[in-house]
Amino acid sequence: MQFSAREDIEAPINAVFEMVADFERFERMAMRRGIEVRRMSGHMGVVPGTQWETEFKLRGKPRQVAIQMAECEPPSHMRFEAASKGMNGMTTVEFLALSQRRTRLSVEMSLAAKSLPARLLLQSLRLGQSRFRRQFQLRLSEFAREMEERHLHGT
Numbered sequence: 056m057q058f059s060a061r062e063d064i065e066a067p068i069n070a071v072f073e074m075v076a077d078f079e080r081f082e083r084m085a086m087r088r089g090i091e092v093r094r095m096s097g098h099m100g101v102v103p104g105t106q107w108e109t110e111f112k113l114r115g116k117p118r119q120v121a122i123q124m125a126e127c128e129p130p131s132h133m134r135f136e137a138a139s140k141g142m143n144g145m146t147t148v149e150f151l152a153l154s155q156r157r158t159r160l161s162v163e164m165s166l167a168a169k170s171l172p173a174r175l176l177l178q179s180l181r182l183g184q185s186r187f188r189r190q191f192q193l194r195l196s197e198f199a200r201e202m203e204e205r206h207l208h209g210t
Contacts, residue, residue, distance in 0.1 A: 061161040062199035066206035072130035141173030
């Protein structure tokens, strides 16, 4: 199962890359949403091999997901791999300079089931796929506008 979304952002590619690479900010955002996040690798930089362990509730059940940055080529792309008990996922984030002050941010996610319960979960996601795709695009749009504001105000 795959989802993708893209947004054009009024900010230079290096600035957009730096904001997306602000992992500490994402960790705090996740924690505010009730997701437990632990960075497993010691370094704070944007380097392949950086790992996180997350724990959250989905449909009333506790879930654990291990995430690893598999690839990083500043400022063009990042790739993350995620694994849980019954599912694998991959997220690719690409950055394209449309001009000196405008960047296209593309995010693609894919999920694959490894077990029967995970297949059932994916099937239920497929049933609500159009709503999920809209939410995915909406969240990326909100994030893009926030990045524009941060760039404009230098935060």
